[in-house]
């Protein structure tokens with residue numbers, strides 16, 4: 001049964017398409033953050049090991065909420081690694097184990113990229129789809145990405161401003 005919540009069927013479908021791409025981004029970032037949690041080494045090992053763990057738990061919760069929002073809007077939540085990797089705008093690197101500082105730079109860039117991406121999609125969902133519920137929902141997630149990007153910027157200062 002299609003949801004009758006004041007959004008046209010066409011716009012519901014556009015919203016779920018956008019949410020599916022964001023779900024793929026979150027799942028890719030989840031896996032990458034977990035890989036870095038497993039492989040980080042160096043003088044801030046334990047601190048970063050714990051920080052990455054905190055972040056992948058948050059990202060996993062975010063992915064879960066996005067997937068459930070897709071179903072609330074009448075869509076089906078994608079759930080295969082193949083779909084996640086083909087839809088995501090982020091890149092992952094097999095057989096690469098970056099040094100501590102490069103992990104920080106890579107995650108900072110990914111959180112910044114997602115902040116830009118979320119901002120753009122929020123604007124689109126508000127103007128074109130009039131989907132205020134999804135806009136409100138995604139704004140909280142945008143703030144999490146901005147906060148995580150800020151944490152990494154602070155670690156990297158003054159190397160990266």
Ligand SMILES: [Fe+2]
Pocket residue numbers: 037053
């Ligand atoms: Fe662990």
